[in-house]
Amino acid sequence: MRKPVIAGNWKLYKTTPEALELVNGLKPLVVNNSRVEIVVAPVFTVLASVKQAIAGSPVSLAAQNCYWEEEGAFTGEVSPKMLVDAGCTHVIIGHSERRQYFGETDATVNKKIKASLNAGLTVLFCIGETLAEREAEQTLDVLKTQLCGGLEGLSGEQLAKVVIAYEPVWAIGTGKTATNDQAQDAHSFIRGVVGGLYGTAVSDAMRILYGGSVKPDNIKGLMAQPDIDGALVGGASLNAESFAAIVNHQA
Numbered sequence: 001m002r003k004p005v006i007a008g009n010w011k012l013y014k015t016t017p018e019a020l021e022l023v024n025g026l027k028p029l030v031v032n033n034s035r036v037e038i039v040v041a042p043v044f045t046v047l048a049s050v051k052q053a054i055a056g057s058p059v060s061l062a063a064q065n066c067y068w069e070e071e072g073a074f075t076g077e078v079s080p081k082m083l084v085d086a087g088c089t090h091v092i093i094g095h096s097e098r099r100q101y102f103g104e105t106d107a108t109v110n111k112k113i114k115a116s117l118n119a120g121l122t123v124l125f126c127i128g129e130t131l132a133e134r135e136a137e138q139t140l141d142v143l144k145t146q147l148c149g150g151l152e153g154l155s156g157e158q159l160a161k162v163v164i165a166y167e168p169v170w171a172i173g174t175g176k177t178a179t180n181d182q183a184q185d186a187h188s189f190i191r192g193v194v195g196g197l198y199g200t201a202v203s204d205a206m207r208i209l210y211g212g213s214v215k216p217d218n219i220k221g222l223m224a225q226p227d228i229d230g231a232l233v234g235g236a237s238l239n240a241e242s243f244a245a246i247v248n249h250q251a
């Protein structure tokens with residue numbers, strides 16, 4: 001049985017007071033939900049404050065990115081070890097915005113995943129095709145390339161701490177969710193690729209999240225799909241009520 005994960009990616013939003021207001025509003029709304037793994041991913045500067053605020057609640061803390069070196073002369077970077085120090089248990093790696101605006105490649109994503117796993121973090125590993133790639137019928141090739149590149153050199157054992165997030169780039173922040181069938185098809189393909197690489201024991205246990213305009217009114221249909229194990233939520237995670245409605249969708 002795969003435990004669902006609902007993760008909120010706050011992106012570049014929320015100062016400390018705003019983040020605390022959000023998380024303090026969220027806590028009482030999800031306090032009784034042990035059915036779902038609940039994660040929030042704020043900006044680096046508020047991680048420690050949010051960590052304090054979520055103490056004793058079912059909410060876990062993620063960062064949105066990291067560097068692959070533990071320490072050194074790498075101005076402006078943050079290492080997985082430092083994320084653990086700040087209270088993170090999870091980290092998002094390879095988000096399409098990082099690939100699109102900050103030059104991340106499958107190779108750098110792979111280094112970041114390895115470094116994060118070595119530090120003990122659970123990785124939310126993002127993949128997904130652009131609209132042009134979907135229209136050119138390259139979706140499955142793109143997903144396979146991103147998967148194989150990102151997971152290269154990892155053992156099946158290490159995959160127990162990897163959660164895959166399928167986020168079609170054309171559905172992010174556009175209000176255009178993939179249909180339940182489109183998402184299910186991609187998720188089933190992803191599980192098949194993981195199964196081909198690592199065997200079905202690993203792929204059956206792998207949580208695969210959908211991301212891209214997830215809202216309280218579409219979460220149920222998505223979660224009813226057999227290969228969708230949760231959601232990575234952007235915009236709707238910035239409000240306590242809407243994120244809690246997504247977390248509690250079946251409760």
Ligand code: 13P
Nearest residue numbers: 009172173212213234235
């Ligand atoms: P939206 O939910 O705002 O479309 O963002 C999705 C996303 O990118 C989560 O990582």
